[in-house]
Amino acid sequence: MSATRRLRTLLGDFTGRTVGPDDPDYDAGRAVWNAMADRRPALIAHCGSAAEVAAAVRAGRAAGVPISVRGGGHQVAGLAVRDDALVIDLSGLRGGSVDPARRVAHVGGGSLLGDVDALTQKYGFMVPAGVISHTGLGGLALGGGVGWTCRHFGLTCDSIMGAHVVTADGEQVYAGEHGDPDLLWALRGGGGNFGVVTTFELAVQNVTDVLLGQAVFELRDAPRAAAHFREVMAAAPDAVTAVLVLKRAPALPVVPPDLVGRPSLVINAVWSGPLAQGEKELRWLVEEVNPASSRIVRMPYLQVQSMQDDMHPHGLRNYMKSRYLTALDAGAIESLAAACEEIPGAMSQIEVLALGGAVARVADDATAFAGRQAAYVVNIVATWPSAAEDEAHIQWARRGYTALDRVGSDAGYVNFLGEEPDRARSVYPGRTYDRLQAVKVRIDPENVFQGNVPILPKSVIH
Numbered sequence: 001m002s003a004t005r006r007l008r009t010l011l012g013d014f015t016g017r018t019v020g021p022d023d024p025d026y027d028a029g030r031a032v033w034n035a036m037a038d039r040r041p042a043l044i045a046h047c048g049s050a051a052e053v054a055a056a057v058r059a060g061r062a063a064g065v066p067i068s069v070r071g072g073g074h075q076v077a078g079l080a081v082r083d084d085a086l087v088i089d090l091s092g093l094r095g096g097s098v099d100p101a102r103r104v105a106h107v108g109g110g111s112l113l114g115d116v117d118a119l120t121q122k123y124g125f126m127v128p129a130g131v132i133s134h135t136g137l138g139g140l141a142l143g144g145g146v147g148w149t150c151r152h153f154g155l156t157c158d159s160i161m162g163a164h165v166v167t168a169d170g171e172q173v174y175a176g177e178h179g180d181p182d183l184l185w186a187l188r189g190g191g192g193n194f195g196v197v198t199t200f201e202l203a204v205q206n207v208t209d210v211l212l213g214q215a216v217f218e219l220r221d222a223p224r225a226a227a228h229f230r231e232v233m234a235a236a237p238d239a240v241t242a243v244l245v246l247k248r249a250p251a252l253p254v255v256p257p258d259l260v261g262r263p264s265l266v267i268n269a270v271w272s273g274p275l276a277q278g279e280k281e282l283r284w285l286v287e288e289v290n291p292a293s294s295r296i297v298r299m300p301y302l303q304v305q306s307m308q309d310d311m312h313p314h315g316l317r318n319y320m321k322s323r324y325l326t327a328l329d330a331g332a333i334e335s336l337a338a339a340c341e342e343i344p345g346a347m348s349q350i351e352v353l354a355l356g357g358a359v360a361r362v363a364d365d366a367t368a369f370a371g372r373q374a375a376y377v378v379n380i381v382a383t384w385p386s387a388a389e390d391e392a393h394i395q396w397a398r399r400g401y402t403a404l405d406r407v408g409s410d411a412g413y414v415n416f417l418g419e420e421p422d423r424a425r426s427v428y429p430g431r432t433y434d435r436l437q438a439v440k441v442r443i444d445p446e447n448v449f450q451g452n453v454p455i456l457p458k459s460v461i462h
Helices: 003-011 026-030 050-063 113-121 137-143 181-187 219-234 275-286 301-306 330-341 387-402 421-427 430-443
Strands: 017-019 043-046 067-070 086-089 096-099 104-108 160-166 172-176 196-203 209-218 240-248 263-271 293-300 317-325 349-354 376-384
Touching: 003 017, 003 043, 003 050, 026 043, 026 086, 043 050, 050 067, 050 086, 050 160, 050 172, 050 196, 096 113, 104 113, 113 137, 113 301, 137 196, 160 181, 172 181, 181 430, 209 219, 209 275, 209 301, 219 240, 219 263, 219 275, 219 330, 219 349, 240 275, 240 330, 263 275, 263 330, 275 293, 293 301, 317 387, 330 349, 330 387, 376 387
Parallel strands: 043 086, 067 086
Antiparallel strands: 017 043, 096 104, 104 196, 160 172, 160 196, 209 263, 209 293, 240 263, 240 349, 317 376, 349 376
């Protein structure tokens, strides 16, 4: 009996929809954001409740097939779908509710960031999250969650107040301060290693409009522009979150026509505090050192959250190399500019996000997320349309990564990494890994759920 038939038999009276290789929507169901991930699962189980997720987990275990979990399918390694696996698709668990009095949002584990933003903005609230609205909440939150307000309100995982989880034995449990606080600790940054979150309980913040500041520089001006970015962000208020981007300048309102398509440096910054106080802070960042052009505009939070969606669509090929940086000194800036000079395509870019602020003030042992004291995270993003270009783009990203060895850590931000098991001990150093492993042994001793940076129970290691 094939794995597909065996799974369908074991699912019995499963009330959700299942999709197998012979079904017309199979190819659409197995496609993820990164077109390099082209895998063929045995069956896709569309779940609309925690009970259906639990039934799917039990069936997958009984069938002896791998299990993967799909939220937004945005993880660069494409681990939402695995070959010959049962895919637990959470697209039926989108949306939720908001309790304004308690300032808590209850959000389905299959929600996209756009769902969370639309839901919370109805009440004048937001949850700090990523910068692409078609990203899945689950993967982002479990791995950390950096975005336009992280220096002000912290990581997405810092907003997780509780979670309803289906474990590897198909049990439904609650992770919270008054219900398995160790599991809650692990979910705050430990990645997708511990179970299927069917509902998140998230603290919300009051934000409706923000200020967006942007500055564009010719690449020859990168040394002074990046040094200015470094100096300003070292003393910036928490309400400023900013990223340095090196790429071929796109055709955007802030980009002068003569710079479009040329290697350039862009500073993007968001002020999420009281609007009357923000313009002065952003002017210092984006106007002080004579950019080719700049602007500061008031923008609805929903618009900021989706303004880069078209630049990162589904169906392209993507490869990333990422690490924390200890410094953004002259040598690092020179290496970044050199990598930008040889950038192989219009869709690729190098991002340097300034950390600090609220991210760094959470105690290192308060959550599983490590790297809070890093100054920057760099993400070298290669994006291209055709498999014939794979080698050129992958090698470009690897060269750029290696050029930063002098100031780069082996540790990195989980959500920017591929499938990189060898980096687990650097991403989760010392006691953090040991504590995660203890939770793993208790919750998932047979390693049913595996993140891109896996936490292995000792039984699997030995």
